[in-house]
Amino acid sequence: MNATANNAQSVTAANSSLEFLSFTLGKEEYGISIQKVQELRGYDTVTRIASVPEFVKGVVNLRGIIVPIIDMRIKFNLGTPTYDQFTVVVILNVTDRVVGMVVDSVSDVITLTPEQIKPAPDMNSTMTSDYLVGLGTIDERMLILIDIDKLMSSAEMGLADPSLA
Known part of the structure; x- marks a missing residue:
């Protein structure tokens, strides 16, 4: 019975790993849950x-759906955005x-x-800790993990505005 319990624990541990899409804004690397990503497109x-x-x-207009586009660099005050390839x-x-x-x-x-x-x-930053899942570490890399649901549904994002629906 003990071996079965250990196997169940190791299966649970393997299933508890999380996948994040990593992206950059300025010099920092961020991550969001891959489960929230529908697709990637060029600007x-x-x-x-x-x-x-x-x-x-x-x-x-994305295949008949009107999609608001949020520039995260502007949102987080990370300098003037540039749009390139x-x-x-x-x-x-x-x-x-x-x-x-x-x-x-x-x-x-x-x-x-x-x-x-x-x-x-806990820091006084433009991205309050309310939107942070935490910091992910892989060797020397560090990802700022964002709770994209909380961020996008926050009142300050203005996405509840019916004019954007």
Whole structure:
């Protein structure tokens, strides 16, 4: 019985690893749950909408769905964004909505075990710790792990605005 319990624990431990899509904003590397990612696209022209926050670049028509496009570099005050061949729009499925998130580049999908995820330090930053899952560590790399559901559904994102639906 003991061997069976140990096998069950090791299967549970193997299944508890999490996959994150890693991307860059400026010099920092971030990660979001791969389960929230619908697709990756190159940056394309967006239709601007009046009276939305600056970080909402506008909307695009994605196969009949109007998708708001959020520039994360503007949102997190990480300098003036530049759009080039490496700029990626990550199409997300969060809180029953489809949202596009503009990032500088996408690296890869990283699998982390719970032991590799450390709690985020409490700092006064533009990204409050409410949106952070923690910090993922792989060898010398460190990923800032974002709870994209909480971030995209926060009141400050303005995505509850019916004009963007």
